[in-house]
Amino acid sequence: MLKGKHIILGITGGIAAYKSVSLLRLLVKAGAEVQVVITPAGKEFITPVTLSALSGKPVISEFFTANTGQWNSHVDIGLWADAMVIAPATASTIGKMANGVADNMLVTTYLSAKAPVFIAPAMDLDMMAHPSTTRNLATLRSWGNHIIEPATGELASHLMGRGRMEEPERIVEVLDRFFDTKDTLKGKKILITAGPTHEKIDPVRFIGNYSSGKMGYAIAEEAAARGAEVTLVSGPVEIAPRHESITLVKVESALEMLAACEEHFDSSDWAVMCAAVADYRPEHSASSKIKRGDKGDPMELRLVANPDIAATLGKRKRSGQLIAGFALETDNETDNAIGKLNRKNLDMIVLNSLRDKGAGFRTDTNKVSIITRGGERTDYPLKSKTEVASDILDTLLKL
Ligand code: C5P
Numbered sequence: 008m009l010k011g012k013h014i015i016l017g018i019t020g021g022i023a024a025y026k027s028v029s030l031l032r033l034l035v036k037a038g039a040e041v042q043v044v045i046t047p048a049g050k051e052f053i054t055p056v057t058l059s060a061l062s063g064k065p066v067i068s069e070f071f072t073a074n075t076g077q078w079n080s081h082v083d084i085g086l087w088a089d090a091m092v093i094a095p096a097t098a099s100t101i102g103k104m105a106n107g108v109a110d111n112m113l114v115t116t117y118l119s120a121k122a123p124v125f126i127a128p129a130m131d132l133d134m135m136a137h138p139s140t141t142r143n144l145a146t147l148r149s150w151g152n153h154i155i156e157p158a159t160g161e162l163a164s165h166l167m168g169r170g171r172m173e174e175p176e177r178i179v180e181v182l183d184r185f186f187d188t189k190d191t192l193k194g195k196k197i198l199i200t201a202g203p204t205h206e207k208i209d210p211v212r213f214i215g216n217y218s219s220g221k222m223g224y225a226i227a228e229e230a231a232a233r234g235a236e237v238t239l240v241s242g243p244v245e246i247a248p249r250h251e252s253i254t255l256v257k258v259e260s261a262l263e264m265l266a267a268c269e270e271h272f273d274s275s276d277w278a279v280m281c282a283a284v285a286d287y288r289p290e291h292s293a294s295s296k297i298k299r300g301d302k303g304d305p306m307e308l309r310l311v312a313n314p315d316i317a318a319t320l321g322k323r324k325r326s327g328q329l330i331a332g333f334a335l336e337t338d339n340e341t342d343n344a345i346g347k348l349n350r351k352n353l354d355m356i357v358l359n360s361l362r363d364k365g366a367g368f369r370t371d372t373n374k375v376s377i378i379t380r381g382g383e384r385t386d387y388p389l390k391s392k393t394e395v396a397s398d399i400l401d402t403l404l405k406l
Pocket residue numbers: 200261280281282283284285286313314315316317318331332333334335347
């Protein structure tokens with residue numbers, strides 16, 4: 008997918024700059040045309056001669072080429088690019104990008120670039136964990152920039168921790184996948200539920216569950232990145248959507264989630280039911296805080312069943328609409344999942360097991376099997392939730 012693509016490779020002053028040489032080689036090998044833009048500090052780590060030899064283009068670092076006086080137009084380069092990738096991205100460059108400090112050619116080019124931007128941070132673990140870096144990365148993310156998360160491992164300081172720049176092969180894979188899946192969901196409207204529901208007991212207490220919303224939010228981000236218009240109906244979670252094509256509808260209880268889904272389902276092409284909806288709610292929620300009894304007597308809470316949102320939408324589904332559900336099982340996994348698929352009139356179900364390490368609630372990874380209505384089953388290895396999101400959307404596209 009990178010053949011003929013115009014890529015700006017931004018290199019900053021970090022030890023990981025040596026990996027940029029491999030990245031450049033891989034991009035060129037994949038058929039991309041690469042323009043290297045390097046910061047002054049970057050040149051302390053790696054020479055422009057190597058980079059221009061490999062890219063077949065003069066490396067740009069200064070606003071002017073010293074001996075000819077030729078002006079390097081950051082605007083032209085920014086418009087020329089199909090993508091910009093900054094690898095390694097130091098804490099300093101990330102800070103400048105997030106705050107518009109355009110004191111070098113790389114940040115100036117970034118501010119002019121219309122193309123999607125990929126940022127591969129590389130720094131020591133404490134710099135990576137600093138609130139300043141966290142905030143700046145969150146800012147860049149909120150503008151739609153793609154952060155290629157650093158790996159955990161041995162760092163240049165010989166300390167172990169998070170901050171290793173992602174390997175060049177992986178970065179090329181991310182870019183390749185971006186161009187491969189770009190616009191594959193253009194024109195599609197997708198309704199996604201995510202997170203837990205909170206079922207009120209009294210003004211200060213609720214029945215909830217451990218769902219973090221990460222899986223549903225990952226699906227929403229991936230779908231939006233592929234061009235879909237997403238309505239994300241979310242229970243209470245600590246994360247927020249980043250992509251501008253995601254409309255967030257915040258709800259608390261299963262009844263509120265159902266109402267929001269009923270409102271948006273008819274205009275949606277697909278629905279992905281990822282929320283961990285409480286099966287029961289207190290029959291009555293007290294209007295004032297329930298007091299503790301003097302004698303320590305047991306307290307009774309009568310629960311009534313919540314509506315099944317997926318099944319309700321399944322009944323309303325018209326031809327052409329698709330619904331994907333999730334099944335988090337502890338035993339009899341396959342049978343239970345297929346039972347849900349049929350009972351709720353779904354088109355596919357994503358099965359994850361609490362038995363698998365790294366799968367299910369609160370993790371950044373998941374290990375799933377996807378079973379389609381036709382009975383076809385695919386077992387996937389442990390992957391990041393973003394990659395799992397991509398597999399789910401690919402399956403829906405096939406259906
Ligand atoms: O039956 P179970 O809760 O295991 O089914 C899980 C699937 O059904 C998930 O896709 C979940 O989002 C959906 N569900 C729902 N409404 C409920 C319960 C589950 O939409 N009340």
